[in-house]
Amino acid sequence: MSPHTPPLSRRLDGLQSSAIRDLLKLTSRPDIVSLAGGLPDEQLMPRDAIARAAESALADPSRLQYTESAGWGPLREVLASRESVRLGRPVPVEEIFVTHGSQQALSLLGEVLLDPGALVVVEDPAYVGALQVFRAAGARIVAIPLDSDGMRVDALAELLERGERPALVHTVSNFHNPRGVTLIPRRRRELAALAERYGFWVVEDDPYGELWFDRPAPQAVASYSPNVIRLSSASKILAPTLRVGWMIAPNAVCRGVELLKQGADLCGSALTQQIAADLLADEPWLGAHLDKVRGIYGERATALVNAVRTRFGDRVVSTDAAGGMFVWLDFTDGTDTVELLPRAIDHGVAYVPGSAFAVSQPYRGSMRLCFTTSDAATLEHAVDRLFAAAE
Amino acid sequence: MSPHTPPLSRRLDGLQSSAIRDLLKLTSRPDIVSLAGGLPDEQLMPRDAIARAAESALADPSRLQYTESAGWGPLREVLASRESVRLGRPVPVEEIFVTHGSQQALSLLGEVLLDPGALVVVEDPAYVGALQVFRAAGARIVAIPLDSDGMRVDALAELLERGERPALVHTVSNFHNPRGVTLIPRRRRELAALAERYGFWVVEDDPYGELWFDRPAPQAVASYSPNVIRLSSASKILAPTLRVGWMIAPNAVCRGVELLKQGADLCGSALTQQIAADLLADEPWLGAHLDKVRGIYGERATALVNAVRTRFGDRVVSTDAAGGMFVWLDFTDGTDTVELLPRAIDHGVAYVPGSAFAVSQPYRGSMRLCFTTSDAATLEHAVDRLFAAAE
Numbered sequence: 001m002s003p004h005t006p007p008l009s010r011r012l013d014g015l016q017s018s019a020i021r022d023l024l025k026l027t028s029r030p031d032i033v034s035l036a037g038g039l040p041d042e043q044l045m046p047r048d049a050i051a052r053a054a055e056s057a058l059a060d061p062s063r064l065q066y067t068e069s070a071g072w073g074p075l076r077e078v079l080a081s082r083e084s085v086r087l088g089r090p091v092p093v094e095e096i097f098v099t100h101g102s103q104q105a106l107s108l109l110g111e112v113l114l115d116p117g118a119l120v121v122v123e124d125p126a127y128v129g130a131l132q133v134f135r136a137a138g139a140r141i142v143a144i145p146l147d148s149d150g151m152r153v154d155a156l157a158e159l160l161e162r163g164e165r166p167a168l169v170h171t172v173s174n175f176h177n178p179r180g181v182t183l184i185p186r187r188r189r190e191l192a193a194l195a196e197r198y199g200f201w202v203v204e205d206d207p208y209g210e211l212w213f214d215r216p217a218p219q220a221v222a223s224y225s226p227n228v229i230r231l232s233s234a235s236k237i238l239a240p241t242l243r244v245g246w247m248i249a250p251n252a253v254c255r256g257v258e259l260l261k262q263g264a265d266l267c268g269s270a271l272t273q274q275i276a277a278d279l280l281a282d283e284p285w286l287g288a289h290l291d292k293v294r295g296i297y298g299e300r301a302t303a304l305v306n307a308v309r310t311r312f313g314d315r316v317v318s319t320d321a322a323g324g325m326f327v328w329l330d331f332t333d334g335t336d337t338v339e340l341l342p343r344a345i346d347h348g349v350a351y352v353p354g355s356a357f358a359v360s361q362p363y364r365g366s367m368r369l370c371f372t373t374s375d376a377a378t379l380e381h382a383v384d385r386l387f388a389a390a391e
Numbered sequence: 392m393s394p395h396t397p398p399l400s401r402r403l404d405g406l407q408s409s410a411i412r413d414l415l416k417l418t419s420r421p422d423i424v425s426l427a428g429g430l431p432d433e434q435l436m437p438r439d440a441i442a443r444a445a446e447s448a449l450a451d452p453s454r455l456q457y458t459e460s461a462g463w464g465p466l467r468e469v470l471a472s473r474e475s476v477r478l479g480r481p482v483p484v485e486e487i488f489v490t491h492g493s494q495q496a497l498s499l500l501g502e503v504l505l506d507p508g509a510l511v512v513v514e515d516p517a518y519v520g521a522l523q524v525f526r527a528a529g530a531r532i533v534a535i536p537l538d539s540d541g542m543r544v545d546a547l548a549e550l551l552e553r554g555e556r557p558a559l560v561h562t563v564s565n566f567h568n569p570r571g572v573t574l575i576p577r578r579r580r581e582l583a584a585l586a587e588r589y590g591f592w593v594v595e596d597d598p599y600g601e602l603w604f605d606r607p608a609p610q611a612v613a614s615y616s617p618n619v620i621r622l623s624s625a626s627k628i629l630a631p632t633l634r635v636g637w638m639i640a641p642n643a644v645c646r647g648v649e650l651l652k653q654g655a656d657l658c659g660s661a662l663t664q665q666i667a668a669d670l671l672a673d674e675p676w677l678g679a680h681l682d683k684v685r686g687i688y689g690e691r692a693t694a695l696v697n698a699v700r701t702r703f704g705d706r707v708v709s710t711d712a713a714g715g716m717f718v719w720l721d722f723t724d725g726t727d728t729v730e731l732l733p734r735a736i737d738h739g740v741a742y743v744p745g746s747a748f749a750v751s752q753p754y755r756g757s758m759r760l761c762f763t764t765s766d767a768a769t770l771e772h773a774v775d776r777l778f779a780a781a782e
């Protein structure tokens with residue numbers, strides 16, 4: 001740029017591209033099996049059903065027009081009905097807000113719920129997209145560790161007893177990204193009770209809840225308290241291209257989000273929102289579709305976890321393959337996954353080092369593996385390569 | 392909400408829903424002819440071409456997946472090629488960034504270019520969506536009047552000579568919303584020269600430039616300086632449901648916007664972006680489509696302006712019907728358009744009072760009329776009703 005080029009804002013200082021995204025660029029070589037991604041399998045997305053719904057939507061000229069900022073009415077009704085079942089209470093349409101993927105819900109909530117300097121509690125390791133939002137909001141971030149039962153709610157209780165007063169606690173409640181674990185019911189009740197006792201918001205970020213393998217995910221955290229704002233998405237169960245996410249939140253929160261959505265991008269697409277509405281409303285079709293996706297992802301997850309356990313034995317502790325898209329490995333033999341990565345890529349396999357998701361702990365002995373986009377044989381092959389690289 | 396409900400952020404204090412949107416809700420009664428809207432005519436949107444492009448896009452499973460934050464590659468290439476012609480220089484793909492409508496471009500630019508307290512110069516009356524963005528960014532806003540030749544660049548020059556140092560100047564260069572006017576070429580050159588001399592950004596917000604009636608809009612402001620960031624959109628020429636807008640900006644600006652787009656909503660829709668790419672790339676089809684839209688909008692605009700001039704004579708000064716979607720009326724007889732509105736609605740016609748777009752001046756004697764969604768006879772009828780209400 002020329003010497004007369006005006007400056008950019010200070011907001012950009014220190015803001016970095018997501019480590020995962022940068023890594024994805026490196027590992028698109030065809031000779032590399034990448035377990036580093038975080039994408040659902042496009043081959044399992046319901047292309048024919050989407051095409052039929054698109055044709056049906058485009059029969060009506062009004063689907064080409066701007067739509068309501070809060071979302072196309074009939075989609076909000078379908079979501080209200082589905083979420084009423086999930087939350088065990090009638091959810092009014094006013095408490096449903098459709099966003100451009102659930103990332104936008106997070107981003108708008110960051111503005112609606114957080115003043116600069118507000119305390120936000122996240123999980124460690126954390127969903128990187130949430131960290132980006134909370135950092136952009138100028139929040140002070142404190143991390144609570146996860147164990148195999150999800151967020152250590154006892155550690156949150158200690159933090160509160162020490163006098164810390166969060167404005168918001170963020171949790172990926174089901175099949176955590178990156179940690180693979182699910183918050184157990186007792187802790188859900190405890191978390192909701194703490195939210196009411198200390199007056200903070202919980203954001204229950206749940207894009208993966210429908211992707212369970214053996215048994216459904218536990219009752220939603222949001223079923224225990226109106227202080228819990230629930231987020232979900234069509235990206236992992238239908239297709240990311242729809243850019244349809246949603247939040248279930250008290251009316252005042254939805255109205256705040258609505259004001260900001262108008263400034264952010266006016267509204268979503270009535271076309272893709274009708275596609276989502278048609279597919280989510282067709283219960284028999286959706287049930288069969290989800291059964292198929294669960295079956296295939298479940299097989300892949302099992303193949304990956306079994307291969308890891310067979311190859312690495314007690315050198316690695318792996319999460320179980322219970323749902324979602326990710327397996328998390330902790331090396332017990334001192335392996336440094338950041339140092340291992342270039343060697344792994346030389347051997348034709350990629351993953352995301354745990355440090356990419358780290359908040360307080362370094363997670364240098366951990367890695368995230370994504371099992372969604374490779375078949376069982378490829379996953380086993382990838383584990384062989386990883387083992388060879390780690391020797 | 393219960394007494395234990397956590398608070399919302401202070402950011403919401405004083406933030407109001409757009410007056411235009413609230414008004415639109417009131418005027419959807421079938422007995423009211425609303426000239427208050429700001430929507431393109433959905434009957435003129437190319438539904439069949441969009442349906443064909445959607446079918447073609449959905450033949451490829453990768454169109455269902457997440458896409459690049461900066462936009463689907465082939466759409467950026469089509470836009471780079473079109474904008475190269477418009478700007479009279481080769482525009483590299485790296486300088487094209489696709490957003491969720493051009494409102495999102497404005498919103499992300501607000502974050503990338505503005506520190507809190509930065510001075511932003513807008514036009515008076517102003518595009519309300521831009522005001523929302525600049526207020527949300529914590530900018531100090533100063534307004535420059537418009538006349539029939541567009542922004543009073545001489546008034547901006549005076550402001551600069553007095554020592555004011557804006558970070559950004561926003562202009563709707565063609566067929567202004569709400570003012571209907573177009574910035575003349577001499578002032579475009581002067582604005583660009585000031586931007587380089589004083590080192591500020593110009594955002595040339597141009598959703599309406601292709602909707603000219605008698606002769607094409609002047610050469611883009613962005614053709615005169617790299618300090619000018621140009622925004623445009625498919626919403627007014629194809630369909631808002633695609634949610635496709637774009638910006639042409641220096642690489643450093645695009646990379647800053649990319650970082651923020653990841654946190655805001657990850658990426659757009661590869662499906663709607665392919666639809667836009669296919670339609671924008673088909674020059675003969677697009678030319679014929681735009682000719683048709685220009686012809687019909689032009690007839691409507693002429694009918695509206697003629698009816699106003701015939702009915703109101705010298706009680707009203709109206710902009711000419713040169714392009715875009717809006718006509719602006721200034722009453723010369725002391726009519727207060729805020730006071731007139733309930734009477735007009737009683738008479739079955741709605742408009743937006745000038746005060747809804749006001750920044751420094753009150754514009755109590757002005758109104759904005761939208762001519763896009765009514766035929767000539769309806770527009771003439773609406774002016775009869777307005778005249779009866781104003782008597």
